[in-house]
Amino acid sequence: CLRRIRIFLQSLWNSTLKKPFSSEALKIRVRNILDLITLQRHLHREVTKKTAELESLSLHVVQTLAKTIDAKDKYTNSHSERVAEYSKEIAKRYGYDEDRQEEIYMMGLLHDVGKIGVPDTVINKPERLSDEEYDLIKKHPVKGAEILATVSEMPKLVTGARWHHERYDGSGYPDGLKGEAIPEEARIIAVADAYDAMTSHRSYRDIIPQDHVKSELEKGMGSQFDEKFARIMLEMIAEDTEYTMHE
Secondary structure: OHHHHHHHHHHHHOOOOOOOOOHHHHHHHHHHHHHHHHHHHHHHHHHHHHHHHHHHHHHHHHHHHHHHHHOOOOOOOOHHHHHHHHHHHHHHHHOOOHHHHHHHHHHHHOOOHHHHHOOHHHHOOOOOOOHHHHHHHHOHHHHHHHHHOOOOOOOOHHHHHHHOOOOOOOOOOOOOOOHHHOOHHHHHHHHHHHHHHHOOOEOOEOOOOHHHHHHHHHHOEOOOEOHHHHHHHHHHHHHOOOOOOOO
16 A cells, blocks of 8 residues: 555656646546556456466366376376375475475376377286387386477476486486486475375286385385485375375
């Protein structure tokens, strides 16, 4: 309110009205200033409204794309959405602000987008993959990064897609990054992705018991996972006493 008053007084001060002021001219000048302030407030509301609408539309499009990707694998159901939710919760507990939480949520939704380029017969094969088939699967992070690199408005989407299969000890793919060289968001998504893989149905097994999932996460600390993010996931598991956090 005080800011608007200062703007109003400054506008009067800068007025081109000749002195002494004409009362009629002054009324017109004041009316014009008030109309301008009202217009500015209206435009601000409209811009805020349209921005929210565009963000909502973008999220809807991304969610739809994620569901399309997951539909390629008949053994998974809403995998990308769960990975996004787990990633966001880990990020929240680690201290990310709301904007960064939303950013990593979007990364999680699209981390597997590169699987669009992998044949369904390979993704859904119930038997052990051949070396050639496994090589095809291992190409999906690079393919996903290539696809998302075209989204110039959200450049960090590439991070989740390309590096969610890197391992903390450097034995992952596609680039063999190690430790802190792996982007932080990718290290978070890696934990969330592994957790959901263990707690989802597969053609060759049912959901893994919670104690075994916990044991696998503990075993992977410092080798597969960044320890600090694995510990946050373990905290979430400890709170899930009814084991509802699964497919």
